[in-house]
Structure formats: C-alpha cells, structure tokens
Amino acid sequence: MLKIEDKALNYAGDRNLCFVTSVKNTSIDCDCGNVHNNVKTVKIKVLFETEVADKELYNIYEYKGIKLFVLKTLNITGDIDIYQKPKVLFMRPKFGLKGITA
Template identity: 60%
Template sequence: MLRIDDNAFNYAQSKSLCFVVSVKRSTVDCDCGNCKSSIRNIKIKVLYETEVLDKERYDIYKYQGVKVFLLKDLRVVGDINVYQKPKIPFMQPMFGVKGITAY
C-alpha cells in the first residue's frame, strides 16, 4: 500500500510533479585495512513525469493522481510511505521514503 503525507502530496499535486525512487551507489575506501565496500542508498527526487527516463525500469504506483516511480531493483518490505522532511528556510523541500530497501 502506498501513502503520501499531506505536505508532500500537496507540494507534488500543486506543481504536477511525481516522485522517483532510485538507488545511489557509492564506494567507501578504508585506508586502515585496504578494504573497499559498496554502499547502496535510496534516494528520492521530485520531477515532472516527462523528465523520467526509461520508464520501463520502474514500477509505477499512484496515490490520488500523484505517481511514484519505484526502481525495479528495490524491494518493498512494507507499506510505502513518502514524506516531507522538516523544511529548512531558503531551501527546496526534501523528501524521504520508508518501506523500501536496496539489495
């Protein structure tokens, strides 16, 4: 089940935007043991639907007219919850997502 909190929903709906959830991979190098590790972080962006490239790579969910594009590489572990993080003055709103893991 998909849920978008009121602040995030109002922001996306008022500007005709959609949410795109994907994975950011980064490498961590440790000098102490000469080990390298790859870390996967989930990132969420707010875009116009026309800006979403390769739509076949995403599962599409809809919540009251607002679309959420979820990368097929991600695993849904519970209810998907998109929310707006606390707003910092003079910055664009930032969003988060719960109920998804990167494997």
C-alpha cells in the same frame, strides 16, 4: 500500500509532479583494515512525469493522483511511505522514503 504524507502530497499535487526513486552508490575505503565496501542508498526526487526517462525500468504506483516510480531492481519491504523532511529556509523541500531497500 503507498501512503504520501499531506505536506508532500500537497507540494506534488499543486505543481503536477511525481516522485521518482533512484539508487546512490557510495564507496567506503579504509586503508587501516583493507576495507573496501559499496553502500547503496535509496533516494527520492520530485520531477514532472515528462522528465522521467525509460519508464519501462520502473514499477508505477499511484496515491490520490500522484505517481511514484520505483525502480524494478529495488526491494519493497513493507508499506511505502513518502514524507517531507523539515524545510530549511531558502531551499527546496526534500523528501524521505520508507519501505524500499536497495
């Protein structure tokens, strides 16, 4: 089940935006123990629906008219929650995501 917090819902709804998930790969290298790992982090961004390329790569969920595009390669671990992180002055709002893992 998808749930979008009111602040995030109002921000996206007022501007006719949708939420899109992506994966960020970060490599961690440590010479002291010869450790080399890749860490995958799920990110979320806000776009116009027309800006979403290759829509066939996504599963599409909808909540109160706002769409969420989730990459088919991601795992849904429970209820999906989208929330707005605390806002910093003079910066665009940032959003967080729960319920999806890489």
